[in-house]
Amino acid sequence: MSRLTASAEEQNQAMEQYYVLQSKIYDLTRWAFLFGREEIVRRLPLDRSAPQRILEVGCGTGYNLRLLAKRFPKAQITGLDVSGHMISRASQAVQPFGGRVKLEQRPYQLGDMHFNNQMDAVLFSYSLTMINPHWKSLLQQAYEDLKPGGVLAVADFHDSRFPWFKAHMGNNHVRMDAHLSPWIKENFDPVSLTVKPAYGGVWHYFMQIARK
Incomplete structure (x- = not known):
C-alpha cells in the first residue's frame, strides 16, 4: 500500500495500527520535535471570555486539548482521533475539565455533518502531514464546519532540504514538501504564516492562521 495512494479507510487502519505502540511513548518523545503547539494555541484570535466552540482533528493524547481548555475557560472543545489508544490517553489528560472537553474516536472526512457551520475554530496540530493523500478533503x-469568519489553525511539519530526512519521515507516515500552506492560503482568508527552522535547519515547521 502506497502512503500517497491509500484509500481513506486504509489510511485510518494504518494510523490505528501505528499508534498501538506510539500512544504509550508519545508524550515522552514528541516534545523533542513537535514545535509550535503552545504558540499556535496562544495565537488563536478568539475571545477568551466568550463561550467558543473549538474542534481539534487528530487530538492524540490530549496535549493540545489541555492547552485549549486552560486558555479558553468557557469553550466547549471536541477532540477527534481515529486511534482508540490515543483517545484512551486523551481521556485521562482532559478529565480535570469535565464535560467541557468531549472526545470522539472516528475519522474526520468530507461530507461529515456533525459540526456544519458550528465551530469558532478548527485546529490541526501535526496531523495533516500524516493524512495522505486525503489532507485536502479534511x-x-x-471550511464547512467553521462559522463565517471562523478560524483555521495549523501547526505542522513544513519541509526539509535533506532527501534522507524526508525519506525517514516518510517511513513514519509524514509527508514533508511544503504542500499545506499554499493550499490554505489560496482557499481561506490568510491571517498569518510563520515558518521556523528546527535543529539548525534540518527541517522547518510552520504555524498558520486563516479564516473562513
Whole structure:
C-alpha cells in the first residue's frame, strides 16, 4: 500500500495500527520535535471570555486539548482521533475539565455533518502531514464546519532540504514538501504564516492562521 495512494479507510487502519505502540511513548518523545503547539494555541484570535466552540482533528493524547481548555475557560472543545489508544490517553489528560472537553474516536472526512457551520475554530496540530493523500478533503471539511469568519489553525511539519530526512519521515507516515500552506492560503482568508527552522535547519515547521 502506497502512503500517497491509500484509500481513506486504509489510511485510518494504518494510523490505528501505528499508534498501538506510539500512544504509550508519545508524550515522552514528541516534545523533542513537535514545535509550535503552545504558540499556535496562544495565537488563536478568539475571545477568551466568550463561550467558543473549538474542534481539534487528530487530538492524540490530549496535549493540545489541555492547552485549549486552560486558555479558553468557557469553550466547549471536541477532540477527534481515529486511534482508540490515543483517545484512551486523551481521556485521562482532559478529565480535570469535565464535560467541557468531549472526545470522539472516528475519522474526520468530507461530507461529515456533525459540526456544519458550528465551530469558532478548527485546529490541526501535526496531523495533516500524516493524512495522505486525503489532507485536502479534511481542510475542505474544516471550511464547512467553521462559522463565517471562523478560524483555521495549523501547526505542522513544513519541509526539509535533506532527501534522507524526508525519506525517514516518510517511513513514519509524514509527508514533508511544503504542500499545506499554499493550499490554505489560496482557499481561506490568510491571517498569518510563520515558518521556523528546527535543529539548525534540518527541517522547518510552520504555524498558520486563516479564516473562513
